[in-house]
Amino acid sequence: MNRSSIRICALVAIAVLGSGCGGKDAPEAGVAVRRTPVTTATAVRQQVDAAETTVGRIEATASPALAAETSGRVVRLLADGGSVVRRGQVLAELDGEPQRLAVASARANVERLEALLANQQRTVNRYQELRSKAVSESMLEEALAQQSARQAELNDARARLAEAEYRLDRTRIKSPVDAVVERRLISVGDFVAPGTPIVTIVGREHMRVVLPFPERLSGQLRPGLSVTLDQPARPGSTISGTVAEVRPMVGTNNRAVEALVDLPPGSDWPAGGSVTARVVLASRDGVVVPAASVVRRPAGDVVYVVSGDKVAERKVTVGIRDMQRAEILAGVEPGESVVVSGAGFLTDGALVAQRATDEGAAGGAGASP
Numbered sequence: 001m002n003r004s005s006i007r008i009c010a011l012v013a014i015a016v017l018g019s020g021c022g023g024k025d026a027p028e029a030g031v032a033v034r035r036t037p038v039t040t041a042t043a044v045r046q047q048v049d050a051a052e053t054t055v056g057r058i059e060a061t062a063s064p065a066l067a068a069e070t071s072g073r074v075v076r077l078l079a080d081g082g083s084v085v086r087r088g089q090v091l092a093e094l095d096g097e098p099q100r101l102a103v104a105s106a107r108a109n110v111e112r113l114e115a116l117l118a119n120q121q122r123t124v125n126r127y128q129e130l131r132s133k134a135v136s137e138s139m140l141e142e143a144l145a146q147q148s149a150r151q152a153e154l155n156d157a158r159a160r161l162a163e164a165e166y167r168l169d170r171t172r173i174k175s176p177v178d179a180v181v182e183r184r185l186i187s188v189g190d191f192v193a194p195g196t197p198i199v200t201i202v203g204r205e206h207m208r209v210v211l212p213f214p215e216r217l218s219g220q221l222r223p224g225l226s227v228t229l230d231q232p233a234r235p236g237s238t239i240s241g242t243v244a245e246v247r248p249m250v251g252t253n254n255r256a257v258e259a260l261v262d263l264p265p266g267s268d269w270p271a272g273g274s275v276t277a278r279v280v281l282a283s284r285d286g287v288v289v290p291a292a293s294v295v296r297r298p299a300g301d302v303v304y305v306v307s308g309d310k311v312a313e314r315k316v317t318v319g320i321r322d323m324q325r326a327e328i329l330a331g332v333e334p335g336e337s338v339v340v341s342g343a344g345f346l347t348d349g350a351l352v353a354q355r356a357t358d359e360g361a362a363g364g365a366g367a368s369p
Contacts, residue, residue: 002039035353038305038342041290042102045334046322048286048327050075053278056211062177062203066223069170069190072096077188079199083181088174091181094192096171103168113154117367177203180270207263208244211277218257221246223258226280228260231269239263243279286319286327293338294318294326295346302333304346305338306354311339313348 072094076270079091124147127140179201186198213221225243245260259279263269291305294316301318302309316331332338339346346352 012103019181025090029042033351035045035225035309035351035355036342037313037355038306038314038339038346039355040337041293041340043287043289043328043334043336043338045285046288046325047283048288048325049280050282050284050320051278051280052213052217053276054213054275055213055329056209058207058273058275059270060179061206061208063182063201063271064203065200066173066175066198067194068094068173068196068198069194070167071193072098072171072191073270074186074188074190074192077184077186079175079181079184081181081183083176085181085201086089087176087178090172090174090175091184094171094173095217096168099168099171101163101367102164103161106164109304110154110157110161113157115134117147117154120150123147133208137320173198173319177201179203189284205340207271208263208268209241209263209275209277211259211261211279212256212276213259213279215257217281218246218248220281221257221259221279225259227259229263230276232276233273234269237269239267239269280366285331287332287334288325288327289332289338290340291321291324291326293337293340293343295343297338303328304343304350305332306337306339306352309351309353311346311348311350311352313346 026310074092075095076093077091078093079085079089085091120143124140124143127135127143161192182200182202184199186192186196190196204358211227221243222246225244227241229239229241231237241263243259244262247258247260261277269275289303294301295303297313299315301316303316313330317329319327319329321327339352339364341351341355
């Protein structure tokens with residue numbers, strides 16, 4: 001190797017050593033530090049509800065099947081399935097000619113006995129006036145006995161008249177409550193006997209919602225708990241109420257508890273419809289953060305609290321939570337700023353750049369256990 005070649009190799013070696021020593025540990029001039037973009041919210045103290053949701057059904061407390069109370073042939077039908085009827089409205093009429101004849105006969109018998117009783121009363125009055133002269137005591141007593149017998153006969157005849165009038169009235173079948181006719185079971189021309197079903201109706205005066213819950217909640221459900229009801233078929237139609245009754249339905253094929261909620265009078269929700277219900281089991285004050293700010297790590301649930309441009313990882317104990325909010329039992333204080341969007345990409349001490357800051361924890365006042 002000649003002298004010029006040795007000189008070139010030495011220069012190359014110096015250049016390689018120089019580039020290796022300078023670079024990785026020293027930051028390059030003009031390069032910005034990487035920060036994770038995040039949004040934040042403020043932990044606040046709010047009322048937190050421990051709530052349970054379920055799907056129940058609407059039922060009518062009055063759902064009678066109306067039957068004929070007298071015999072006759074159907075001559076008119078005044079309501080059909082789906083008809084809305086009022087209390088006392090006539091639903092069907094039977095041929096009442098036999099009942100009208102019975103009423104006329106019973107009324108005539110009453111009038112006959114009234115006349116006989118009046119005549120007997122005049123006889124008793126006359127005997128009482130002549131008792132000391134031409135009428136013996138025994139004749140007066142017999143007249144009084146006959147008067148009592150006539151009075152008893154008249155009372156019996158009046159009862160029979162009332163019965164005949166009752167049967168005549170029952171030829172007009174009426175609704176006992178404000179209701180909807182569920183099904184008509186007869187047609188014009190049918191002959192019905194006492195006890196023959198005529199129509200089935202669903203009362204609208206007293207409606208209630210039956211809500212099933214798992215057996216594990218039997219110790220927490222009680223009358224008076226607040227309930228919010230929504231009917232999926234009627235978006236935006238919400239009714240607030242309270243649990244009126246709790247009844248166990250635990251059996252071999254069923255492990256459930258039913259809560260009954262009375263609907264307010266005048267509700268137009270139909271019997272048999274489905275209802276989504278939210279029952280508040282308990283309420284308390286708690287520290288609340290958005291649910292998205294709680295991140296699951298191997299060590300447990302954590303949130304990232306913002307301090308300046310850095311975050312600190314805090315292990316937290318979570319209480320009640322739902323899709324919007326999470327209650328923090330320990331680990332975060334009210335007023336502290338926590339990361340919401342971007343929390344899953346952070347580690348303890350990471351640098352962050354806040355895109356926007358929310359006023360406080362999002363969501364309503366309810367949560368599920």
